[in-house]
Amino acid sequence: MKQRIKTRFTEFFDVSHPIMLAPMDQVSDGHLAAAVSKAGGLGMIGGGYGNQEWLEQAFSQAAGESVGVGFITWSLMRQPELIDLCLDQKPAAFMVSFGDSEIVVAAAKRRNIPTIWQVQRLDMAKQALDAGADVIVVQGQEAGGHGMSRGLVSLLPAVRDLAGNDQIIVAAGGIFDGRGRAGALSLGADGVMLGTRLWASEEANGSDAAKALLVNAKGDDTLRSKVFDVARGVDWPWYFTGRVVGNQFSNQWHNNIGELQQQVEAEQQRYLSSGADDFDTRVLIAGECLDGIQSIKPAKTIIHTMVDEAVDTLNQTRNCIIN
Ligand SMILES: Cc1cc2nc3c(=O)[nH]c(=O)nc-3n(C[C@H](O)[C@H](O)[C@H](O)COP(=O)(O)O)c2cc1C
Numbered sequence: 001m002k003q004r005i006k007t008r009f010t011e012f013f014d015v016s017h018p019i020m021l022a023p024m025d026q027v028s029d030g031h032l033a034a035a036v037s038k039a040g041g042l043g044m045i046g047g048g049y050g051n052q053e054w055l056e057q058a059f060s061q062a063a064g065e066s067v068g069v070g071f072i073t074w075s076l077m078r079q080p081e082l083i084d085l086c087l088d089q090k091p092a093a094f095m096v097s098f099g100d101s102e103i104v105v106a107a108a109k110r111r112n113i114p115t116i117w118q119v120q121r122l123d124m125a126k127q128a129l130d131a132g133a134d135v136i137v138v139q140g141q142e143a144g145g146h147g148m149s150r151g152l153v154s155l156l157p158a159v160r161d162l163a164g165n166d167q168i169i170v171a172a173g174g175i176f177d178g179r180g181r182a183g184a185l186s187l188g189a190d191g192v193m194l195g196t197r198l199w200a201s202e203e204a205n206g207s208d209a210a211k212a213l214l215v216n217a218k219g220d221d222t223l224r225s226k227v228f229d230v231a232r233g234v235d236w237p238w239y240f241t242g243r244v245v246g247n248q249f250s251n252q253w254h255n256n257i258g259e260l261q262q263q264v265e266a267e268q269q270r271y272l273s274s275g276a277d278d279f280d281t282r283v284l285i286a287g288e289c290l291d292g293i294q295s296i297k298p299a300k301t302i303i304h305t306m307v308d309e310a311v312d313t314l315n316q317t318r319n320c321i322i323n
Helices: 008-013 030-038 052-061 081-087 102-110 122-131 152-163 178-186 208-216 227-232 248-253 257-262 264-272 288-292 299-318
Strands: 019-021 043-048 067-072 094-097 115-119 135-139 145-147 168-172 191-194 222-225 241-245
Touching: 008 168, 019 030, 019 043, 019 299, 030 043, 030 052, 030 067, 030 299, 043 052, 052 067, 052 081, 067 115, 081 102, 094 102, 094 135, 102 115, 102 122, 115 122, 122 135, 122 152, 135 152, 152 168, 178 191, 178 299, 227 241, 227 248, 227 257, 227 264, 248 257, 257 264
Parallel strands: 019 191, 043 067, 067 094, 094 115, 115 135, 135 168, 168 191
Antiparallel strands: 145 241, 222 241
16 A cells, blocks of 8 residues: 555544445445454444344454444334444444434443444434534435435535534445545545445355346446335335346336335235345345446455555645646
8 A cells, every 4th residue: 555544534433544334234244344444444234124143143253353333223223122232242333324313322422332323415414413423424325225315526515514624524425446535535524435336345245146246237227216125025214215226126116116016915025036146126236336346356455445546536636736
């Protein structure tokens, strides 16, 4: 590595690089979280909807590395006992996304565990600030997985203006290389959170078929949809959609959600009885940054290359200034 980038994020978490792993449900297991932390970033276990057995396994896979954990709040609140179970593991951070998270932030703060809250709108950023979240992740609509409709380029500086200079802010959505990293810094972020790029890593928990499709699919192939939530019977609040790679199933139903709901039992049955790697039917969650993913690499290579590229980009940008 040539040079490093130091920000409030690296100081606060005592890590080498201002890069964190998104807590991707199923994908971000203990192995991937540990690999990211070992590479100098902040690894996060994807607690997802909440499953005690899976969480215990993930923490034991990551044993010896400092990793955090993140949840889908509205689902976590249906099994609040998981909050203490995770806090007992003394995670490097406790992250919440998608829903009112004040109770969780307060519980983590009582135990001196750093808190991270992912937001999709300016009013949500205000809510996270009022709750005292240590870090706010600003997620743009480019992101893989669930989110909302605002783009990162205007939302991120708006959150910085709202939060003031002392707040630690992380950018998420569409970032896959050093240019995105450097751009996020210019727009007001102290760090970046990577989902799709680290999903396409050697250590990510997923099949070879899924990873091959991540390499072959492009950003244009993705869409934000509710189809797969209906098909999987997951009752997400109506205002969140999920960015996924479009397939035969979404082609059939994306513009016919009402009709899908009328025959939901049969279609859920069809969906659930399809093979795990049948991606004509099954969902492949990924974001617009698929355009920049040409191969599956080790997490360490992804992170270190991104830092080198970001340093180059920042240096080149400096060269544009005429004195
Ligand atoms: C496969 C996948 C699963 C995800 N699962 C979760 C999740 O369980 N909880 C969560 O807060 N965010 C989840 N996300 C969204 C990430 O937190 C993050 O906002 C997003 O990945 C950033 O955009 P990017 O994919 O372009 O890097 C997921 C994203 C992906 C790609």
